[in-house]
Amino acid sequence: MHHVAATGRIALVGSPNSGKTTLFNALTGLSQKVANYAGVTVEQVQGEVEVDGRVITLIDLPGTYSLEALSPDEEVVSKVLEGTMASCAAPDGIVVVADATTLERSLQLVGDILRLGRPTVLILTMIDELKARHGGLKLGALKRSLGIPVLGVVGNRGVGIDDVRALLAKSDDWKPSKVEIPESPEERFAWADEIFARCVTAPRRDATLTDRIDAVLLHPVLGIAIFAFLMFLFFQVVFAVAAPLQELFESGVGLLGAMVGELLPEGLFRALIVDGIIGGVGGVVVFVPQIALLLLMIAVLEGSGYMARAAFVIDRVMGWAGLEGRCFIALLSSYACAIPGIMATRGVPDPRSRLATILVAPFMTCSARLPVYGLLIGAFIPKETFFGIFNLQGVVLFGLYLLGSVSALLAAAILKRGILRGATYPFYMELPPYRMPTVQVIWHRLSRGVWAFLRKAGTVILAASVILWVTLNLPRVELPSDFSGGEVAAQTYQLEHSYAAAVGHAMEPVLSPLGFDWRIGVGLVASLAAREVIVSTMAQIYGFGGDEGDMDGLAAQLRKAKDGEGNLVYTLPTVLALLVFFVYALQCVSTLAVMRRETGSWRWPALAFSYMLAIAYVMAFATRWSAIALGWG
Amino acid sequence: MAALTKSDLRALDPGEGAHVVSLDSTAPQQIVRRLMVLGFVPGTYVSVVRRAPLGDPIEFELRGGRISLRASEARLIFIS
Numbered sequence: 001m002h003h004v005a006a007t008g009r010i011a012l013v014g015s016p017n018s019g020k021t022t023l024f025n026a027l028t029g030l031s032q033k034v035a036n037y038a039g040v041t042v043e044q045v046q047g048e049v050e051v052d053g054r055v056i057t058l059i060d061l062p063g064t065y066s067l068e069a070l071s072p073d074e075e076v077v078s079k080v081l082e083g084t085m086a087s088c089a090a091p092d093g094i095v096v097v098a099d100a101t102t103l104e105r106s107l108q109l110v111g112d113i114l115r116l117g118r119p120t121v122l123i124l125t126m127i128d129e130l131k132a133r134h135g136g137l138k139l140g141a142l143k144r145s146l147g148i149p150v151l152g153v154v155g156n157r158g159v160g161i162d163d164v165r166a167l168l169a170k171s172d173d174w175k176p177s178k179v180e181i182p183e184s185p186e187e188r189f190a191w192a193d194e195i196f197a198r199c200v201t202a203p204r205r206d207a208t209l210t211d212r213i214d215a216v217l218l219h220p221v222l223g224i225a226i227f228a229f230l231m232f233l234f235f236q237v238v239f240a241v242a243a244p245l246q247e248l249f250e251s252g253v254g255l256l257g258a259m260v261g262e263l264l265p266e267g268l269f270r271a272l273i274v275d276g277i278i279g280g281v282g283g284v285v286v287f288v289p290q291i292a293l294l295l296l297m298i299a300v301l302e303g304s305g306y307m308a309r310a311a312f313v314i315d316r317v318m319g320w321a322g323l324e325g326r327c328f329i330a331l332l333s334s335y336a337c338a339i340p341g342i343m344a345t346r347g348v349p350d351p352r353s354r355l356a357t358i359l360v361a362p363f364m365t366c367s368a369r370l371p372v373y374g375l376l377i378g379a380f381i382p383k384e385t386f387f388g389i390f391n392l393q394g395v396v397l398f399g400l401y402l403l404g405s406v407s408a409l410l411a412a413a414i415l416k417r418g419i420l421r422g423a424t425y426p427f428y429m430e431l432p433p434y435r436m437p438t439v440q441v442i443w444h445r446l447s448r449g450v451w452a453f454l455r456k457a458g459t460v461i462l463a464a465s466v467i468l469w470v471t472l473n474l475p476r477v478e479l480p481s482d483f484s485g486g487e488v489a490a491q492t493y494q495l496e497h498s499y500a501a502a503v504g505h506a507m508e509p510v511l512s513p514l515g516f517d518w519r520i521g522v523g524l525v526a527s528l529a530a531r532e533v534i535v536s537t538m539a540q541i542y543g544f545g546g547d548e549g550d551m552d553g554l555a556a557q558l559r560k561a562k563d564g565e566g567n568l569v570y571t572l573p574t575v576l577a578l579l580v581f582f583v584y585a586l587q588c589v590s591t592l593a594v595m596r597r598e599t600g601s602w603r604w605p606a607l608a609f610s611y612m613l614a615i616a617y618v619m620a621f622a623t624r625w626s627a628i629a630l631g632w633g
Numbered sequence: 634m635a636a637l638t639k640s641d642l643r644a645l646d647p648g649e650g651a652h653v654v655s656l657d658s659t660a661p662q663q664i665v666r667r668l669m670v671l672g673f674v675p676g677t678y679v680s681v682v683r684r685a686p687l688g689d690p691i692e693f694e695l696r697g698g699r700i701s702l703r704a705s706e707a708r709l710i711f712i713s
Contacts, residue, residue, distance in 0.1 A: 066670040070663060102698035105672050185669035189677070202697055214683070223686035312701060316687035319703065325690075426664040427703045428671060431692065 008171050009057045009089070011080060013113060014097035015106055016063030017432045019125030023097055023153065024060040025440070026161050027168075042076045043346065044088065051169040059091060067112045070425055071349035081116055093119040093171045100124040100137060100152060101203050107192035110146065111181045119174035120148050121167060127152035128159070135203030142199040147177035210305075210433040217309055227313045230306075234297055234332075245289035253282030272469055280465025280536045285457050287367050287532075288450060294336035294367075295449040296442065302329070303437025312431060321409040322416025324348070324427050327357040331408060334364035338591045339456070340449050342598055350425035356415045358595055359608050362586045363408035365401045368531040372582050373400055375535055379555035380575040396579075404583050407615075456530070456590040464529030464589075465536065471500040472522070472540050495541060500525075514581070514620045515574030517563050527587045573627035577620040584616035642679060642693070642707040650680030650694075651712035660709045672696045673710050 014020035028047025045060040061080060062073040069075040076085065083090025096113050098106035103124070110122060122142075130137065143150045151167060153160030182188050196202075217226055257278040264270040301307045310332075311325030318324050326348045334341030341361040348354040377393050384392040477497045479490055495501060503525060504518030511521050519541050527534035535554075542557040561569045586592070586609050595605040627633060645651060653675050656665050672695045673679065682692040682699060690701045 066667065068666060068670065070667060099698075102696075104697040105695075106698075108670060108672070185666065186674045189669075189672070189674045205694075218683055218686065220684075220686045227686075312685050312690060312692075313687065315685060315703070316689045319689065426667050426706050427690070428667075428706065429690070429701050430699065431701065 007055050007057065008093065008168075009059065009091045010093045010095055010168065010171055011059045011061055011091035012095050012097060013061045013077060013081065013109075014063060015065050015099075015109055017430055018063065018097045018099050018106065020063065020097040021060060023123065023125060023161075023164070024058060026158055027164065028058055042073050044076075049165065049168060051165045054169060056168050056171065058095075059088070065109060067109075067116075072351060073346075073349065081113070081118070091118075093121070093174045095168075096120060096122045098122065098124055099126050100130040101126050101133065101135065103200055104192070104196050104202065107195060108185070108188055111188050111192060114146065114148070114177040114179065115181050115183070117176045119171070119176055121174060122146060122148055122150045123164060124150065124152045126154070128154045128157070130203050133203035133206060133208075134201075136201035138199045142195070145179070145195045145199060147179040149174070208433070213434050214309070214431070217306070218312065223313055227310060230301075230310070237293055237297060242290040242293050245293075246286050249286040249289060253278065253286060257282065268473065271473070272466070275540060276465050276469030277462065279539065280468065280533065281457050281462050285454070287370070288453065290367050290370075291336045291453050292446060292450050294333075295340065295446050298329075298333055298336075299442040299445040300437050302445075303435065303441055305432045305434040308429065308431050311429065315427075317409075321412040322420075323353050323357060323409075323412050324350070325429065327353055327412075330357050330361060331364055331405075334361040334366060336449075337366050337368070337453060338362045338364065338588065339452055339594050342591070342594050345598070350427075352416065352420045352422070352425070355599065355604065356412045356420050358598060359415060359604060360408040360411045362588065362591055362608065362612065363404045363411060363584065365404040365583070366531075366588075368588065369400075369582055371532045371535045372527075373397055373579065375538070375555065375558075376575055376579055379558050380570060380572060400579060400583055403580070407584065460589045461530050461533065464526065464533050468500070468526045468533065468537060469540065471503070472498050472537075474499060513624075514577050514617070515569075515571065515624050516578065517569050519561075519569070520578065524581075524587075529587075529589050531582060531587045571633035573624040573633040576627050576632075577624035580623040581616045581620040584612055584619055586612040639711055642681075642691070642702070642710045642712060643704050644712070645679075645681045647681045647683050650678055653677045653679060654711045654713050656711065657709040664706070665709065668702075668706065668710060671700055672698070679710075679712070 012020055012024055024045070024047060027049045032045060032047040042062060047058050047060065049056050049058055059080065061077045064074045064077045066074065067078045067081065069078045079085040080088050080091065081094060094113060094116070096110050098110060113120060124137070127137070137152065139150055139152065149167060151160060151163050153164060182191055216222055257274050260278060261270060261274045264273060298307070301310065307329055311328055313325075314328045315325035318328055327345070329347065330341045330344040332341075333344045338361045341364065342358050345354045345357045345361075348357060377396050381393045381396050386392065472495060475498070477494060479493060483490070483493065500522045501518060504521035507521040507525070508518050511517070511524075516524070519538075522541065523534040523537040526537045538558065539554055542554060542561070558570050563569050592605040592609060595608060596602055599605070642651075653673055655675055656668060656673065658665070677695055679693050679695045682694050684691050685701075690703045691707055692699055692701045693707075
């Protein structure tokens with residue numbers, strides 16, 4: 001039991017890679033709150049630290065080089081420090097964090113902040129590194145030159161953290177600096193150079209471990225080979241390693257359905273629970289292992305420092321698309337799910353590049369498309385091998401991935417030359433030193449991503465599954481008195497008179513040019529909620545209680561499905577058209593919602609939805625008729 | 634004589650360095666300001682650490698730190 005005497009709010013500010021977040025974590029431990037600043041999608045990270053019975057709220061501001069804001073991130077930093085941010089009152093004091101080994105440059109930002117005239121202290125990180133490289137620091141002289149307290153720490157080892165806590169305890173006594181600081185960058189660098197020369201012995205630039213690793217990983221030839229290999233490994237892990245885990249989840253879902261089925265009396269209610277809810281939601285939850293693995297690898301690549309190198313290597317390619325290297329990280333995340341991908345665009349400083357990335361991210365083949373591709377490819381693409389190594393099914397799957405990725409870059413290129421033209425944001429990035437990623441940071445990212453996915457399964461997909469089940473099973477119709485078929489035929493009769501069938505039939509004029517019948521129409525409408533719902537729809541329509549484990553049975557049903565005139569529905573041209581439709585269409589309510597949140601308006605999700613639907617229709621049409629012209633069906 | 638022609642940071646090969654003379658005053662003001670904030674002010678010694686495997690961006694070392702720019706930004710910074 002302790003009494004909390006007073007509270008204070010202190011902002012942490014520093015350039016990217018200054019060690020600011022490491023210091024923040026060392027001070028606040030796990031008591032962090034992440035929210036958004038009002039009106040912008042910049043994360044507001046706060047944590048609490050208790051010193052001498054006082055609780056101090058630390059605000060970890062985004063990394064910035066200057067208070068002269070160009071990007072939304074930087075704007076938040078200047079606004080919070082000036083006290084003009086609507087949702088965040090001006091802090092009582094400012095802690096500037098700077099890397100002691102690159103002080104020559106960061107003194108510029110220190111000067112920027114001192115000019116605000118707020119109570120400020122300076123904390124220098126990487127003091128051990130400075131000493132190891134034979135650099136030195138006259139703390140007393142630096143304090144006098146800047147007119148504020150200065151402390152040295154080694155954030156990742158906790159050295160000096162107690163001194164920082166003691167300094168925070170006295171935050172009421174902090175004072176603004178009285179030192180005169182010039183306004184223009186040129187004069188300010190002269191000012192900084194003078195202080196630097198007086199107070200700091202520059203560290204030697206011996207080849208560090210990071211330099212030696214970079215000599216290999218960024219080598220003109222090896223660098224590209226290693227990048228390609230890592231990307232290959234990335235997909236191998238996602239598909240090869242995740243598959244057995246996924247099967248485990250599938251049998252779990254099947255078991256749960258069977259158990260619940262035992263407990264409930266037979267009837268509509270049991271069908272709703274087992275087929276509608278467990279089948280529908282379970283079919284999506286089985287993708288958790290894959291998404292978790294993907295997020296894990298992205299977290300490791302980012303935490304180790306390689307992701308920045310990947311952005312550096314691929315920047316030129318992204319540049320052709322009007323984007324930049326950091327957009328690549330967002331697009332890579334979108335292979336798991338467009339939602340973490342769109343969230344990852346927060347690391348892109350240029351608002352136009354960021355928006356373009358958000359608008360094309362859904363073209364990247366997310367894991368929700370996998371069950372759809374898996375079902376259709378498994379059912380209709382022959383298991384042929386050619387040239388000894390290429391498996392036709394695998395080639396088609398790879399082709400769909402490639403089509404999505406190339407389309408995303410093309411769409412970005414068009415957007416950046418069209419409605420998002422006129423970039424006036426300079427490109428610059430830093431390659432941080434390599435580090436061992438910490439378990440805490442990896443866990444944080446992993447759990448947040450998986451949780452977001454599960455929340456989608458528990459809300460959107462749950463609702464879609466229930467609505468779908470209801471519309472497929474109601475209204476209940478009486479069988480005609482002369483009805484002679486068995487149970488399956490009775491179910492089919494019920495289905496053909498359901499609300500969903502009415503919707504599907506109404507859509508037929510639009511869909512028939514693509515070769516789609518009313519059942520596919522129902523599936524497409526249902527999959528507007530989430531793409532994978534089409535699989536459970538097909539399962540429900542073709543009489544397989546939504547049991548995803550029984551995919552072979554469903555595939556066989558699809559192969560012999562006939563339309564009213566007795567012709568096969570799923571000819572090769574129609575199947576290819578359906579696959580291509582799924583490459584392009586934005587059938588995902590959650591993605592639209594996240595787009596709305598990240599762009600602050602419904603305009604962009606509406607644009608994305610309509611342009612992607614239009615492309616999906618045109619491309620599916622072109623695919624079907626090309627295939628017919630080639631004599632494939 | 635290279636010093637007579639106006640050249641920019643793109644002209645440097647990895648390992649080479651030069652002093653910044655001026656920045657392109659015809660470029661958008663905010664880009665020039667930001668490059669200066671990053672340390673590219675006249676008089677600063679800048680050297681090239683490496684080029685990306687595909688040739689762009691270029692990693693520079695200046696003022697004890699490193700930063701990567703694209704050729705499209707590097708061409709705004711004139712050297713002696």
